[in-house]
Amino acid sequence: MFDLIVKKTIPNYQDTQAPEIREKYGTLCSVLSIICNCVMVIFKLLFGFMTHSVAIQADGFNNLSDMGSNLATLFGFKLAGKHPDSDHPYGHGRYEYIAGLIISFLILLVAFSSFKESVMKIIKPEALLFTWGALIVLVVSIFIKLWMASFNRKAGKIIDSTSLKAASQDSLNDVCATLATLVSLCLSLVTSFPVDGIIGVIVSIVVFKSGIDIFKDTVDPLLGKAPDKELVNDIYEYVLSFDQVLGIHDFMLHDYGPGRQYMTFHAEVDCHEDIMTAHDQIDVIERDLLEKFNILTTIHMDPIDTMDELTNQLKQEVQNIVQALNPNYSIHDFRLVKGPTHINLIFDVLLPADDEISHQELKQKITEAIQQINSHYFCVIQIDHAFL
Structure with missing residues (x-):
């Protein structure tokens, strides 16, 4: 199904490195997701109000937030595909990450609202009205969401899209949430315990976690991971x-x-x-x-x-000194400047990104160790932190 739809709707679909093809993949996934979520919102809210189920309503509102997410993804891909201009010479690709950020905020907002309603349902429970129509809607919703998760996952993997991978994971979370809602509806036949409100709280927590995960996935590249x-x-x-x-x-x-x-x-x-x-x-x-x-x-x-024997010898000795302080340290750009009274050893020391040692203290330790080899050696040290 995925291959058939892609081949029919995206010309040159195999050229996934081209920005215009990435945009077409994103547009296709967003439009299909909007259509599917729109259908589910209508039926879930309808049967949620008919059965007085806050869990079904929460699930429906979650699908409504998914529609907002899909719209944000759609506009994100459209804006990301814009050609570089004088104000943005590196292009507009980060709009895709911004779209993911908007999606996460929408999900968190819906999660908070659903959690509040579910708690009130536990405090003031209402009897649920079981209907086969509501049961069928939830079962069909699960299969639709599984298909959406598979479609977005494949597209996200092909074009390496954070937004589409997040959309796929969000659909899988929705499957879990809808399963929980289905259970609460069935349990309403055998108990008057406020299972609906309790499961509504669980659904809200699942949705909230999904929002946090998507927020992290989109903030990391914006910050520079x-x-x-x-x-x-x-x-x-x-x-x-x-x-x-x-x-x-x-x-x-x-x-x-x-x-x-x-x-x-x-x-x-x-x-x-x-x-x-x-x-x-x-x-x-x-x-x-x-x-x-x-x-x-x-x-x-x-x-x-x-070719210089002294340079090679001293480079190895300095490397040994540095790694004795920390095996994760290394040196580069090593060279000698020879004078009549002393020799300057010029080099950079590379530290891990999270290393917090005092640069001055580190330089002093290295210098003292080198001068024990020969007091005529002087150090000119540059401290670097790795970006990997």
């Missing part, structure tokens, strides 16, 4: 496969929305190699990274001396 480890490893492995590149450091990856990533890093090259040859290979790597990973990349070349 760490890049995917598997992607970084693939990039490192690919770049280091070129013979001119001896090492990589100062790696940064900026996310301006799906399909709009920009990357910078320093590539170490042998200072004795021909600069034009090395530069040509760096250009090739930048073009290949764009084609292979769809990431626009800028690479800075760092020349290093691999």
Whole structure:
């Protein structure tokens, strides 16, 4: 069913890296979800009022919030597909994340309202009126939501969309909520206990948790979360496969929305190699990274001396000193500046992003350890924190 609908409605559906194709996937999923949710809202609210079931009504209002979410996703994809302009040269891709943020607020609002009504139903219970129509509506709703979850999950995976993956998870949460509502309706036949209100509270909590999860998933990329480890490893492995590149450091990856990533890093090259040859290979790597990973990349070349025996020896000794302080520390950009009375050891120390050690204290410890090797060694140390 998924493949058939996609093939019939999206030309060039396999070109998922193109912004216009991503927009068509998002539009298709949003429109189908709006139609399905609209049908469920009408029938759930109708039978919820007929049976006096606050759980069915809460489930219906949850579907109403889903419609708002689908509209936000639809507009998010439309705005994200806009061409870059002078005010937004990196494009408008983050509108998709903003749409997800709006979705999370709508879900939280509905969850709070449903929770309040459910608590009142426990305090002042009303007898439920069981009808086969309400039962059929809930069962059909479960199957519709399962289909929506599957459709959005497949589309979200194909175009790597946070919004569609969140919509899929939200549909699965709705299945759990509707199952709980179905149970309360059936139990109304055998007990006068306010099961409806209790299950309404449970439904509200499930919806609230869904809103919190979606909020986190959309805020993280807006704040600038760490890049995917598997992607970084693939990039490192690919770049280091070129013979001119001896090492990589100062790696940064900026996310301006799906399909709009920009990357910078320093590539170490042998200072004795021909600069034009090395530069040509760096250009090739930048073009290949764009084609292979769809990431626009800028690479800075760092020349290093691999032939000087003293440099290599001191680099290893400094590396041992630094890692003795913390195995997660490393150094790069190591070089010597020799003078008549002393030698400057110039290098950067890379710390994990969450390391809180005092930079001054760390520099002092490293300097003291190095001067124990030779008092004529002076350190010029730059402290960096990893962006990975």
